[in-house]
Amino acid sequence: MAVEIELRGARVGYGPLEALHGVDLAVPARTLTVLLGRNGSGRTSVLRALAGTVKLTAGRVVWRGADVTGLPVHQRARRGLCLVPDARAVHTGLTVAENLELAAPGGDFTSALDGYPALRPLLPRRAGTLSGGEQRMLAVSRALVGGARLVLLDEPTQGMAPEVAERTYDLLAGLARERAVVVAEQRLPPGRTAIVHRLRRGNVVFSGESAELAGLPPE
Template sequence: MAREIELRDARVRYGPLEALHGVDLPIAAGAMTVLVGRNGSGRSSALHAMAGVVPLTAGQVLWYGGAAHAREITALDTYRRSRLGVALLPAEQAVFPSLSVAENLAVPGPLGGGVDASVALFPELTRLLARTAGTLSGGEQRMVALSRVLTSPARLLLLDEFALGLAEEVTARVHATLAALVAAGRTVVLAEQSIPAEAAWDVAYELRRGDLVAARERVSGA
């Protein structure tokens, strides 16, 4: 299976704490991968390492991006990775709190398809466009942040517990959107405590205390 991005012998450290202990994590292109594990397992650190939010203390980040051969992007910053086609939805601080919702959706850059595309995906945002994003509920802020990622042209979507604060109907809509994006050839990586029942996943990795402890592929039709 072709790869989109890969962590190779990746180590991430926060002060005295090592969050990833030499993890090898190949991410299949055009597929949905789920990183599962409890809080502190290293799943968020793996997403952040792929996006360039946290630097590796050892190891490599390799980018394929549809090519047969990898390019090392270990030293590439977050902005330049986003220009390659990497989009991250962090678990926290995912909106610009001092800007209006409309301004959040219209911020120039590689993320987001604009206000119209975002409202088409989340009609709930229509009545919120003039509101300051920092005054919204957690679920409303999540929709603003999600819309920027889901309507972007990014090849690789990294979503950290995207359903936090969302209603079940909205969560189901996002899962359907992600499945459609994967069917169209995009690559999705979800970080979750367990595999969501609605997720049309292809590969699952289990992380535990910074180590990769299990990997499996979904049987076709299962």
């Protein structure tokens, strides 16, 4: 299985506190990867380290064989990385349509409306007036239409109704047939086949396929 991007001995600190303690973690190409763990486990720090929004205090980020540890965020984005954070993931002052136009190559965001038909009547509204679940739909849609080869999402279904969350994982699973998709969640999405890395207190305590988690005790 080809590796898209990986952390090698990655350490991340916020002031005096270290959030990642020498993490080794590989993300396969064209696969759904799930980072599992409770709040404070290091899931978000892994995404930020991969995206370059935090600097490593030690270790490396290797993307398709190239060391990109020192590469700034905007250059990683130009290379095809998209990060959907758990907050402030949309341009609140712009309309839904404008948010999608900015993300979609050529401004064609038809696939976003096919994925989330509920966004269609919201197109003229400013993103800041949407509910939390609607903003998450818009944030995920921007990632779906953006054409990135590596998509990182922090709790993408937060605030969504159960049926919308299920639809979201259908869309992400479809996206992962062509691109590397990494999702940080507190629980494994039911019925999904994925590569799983479980984190605890800044360390990876399990790496394997989702089916292997059945025999392990819950967090």
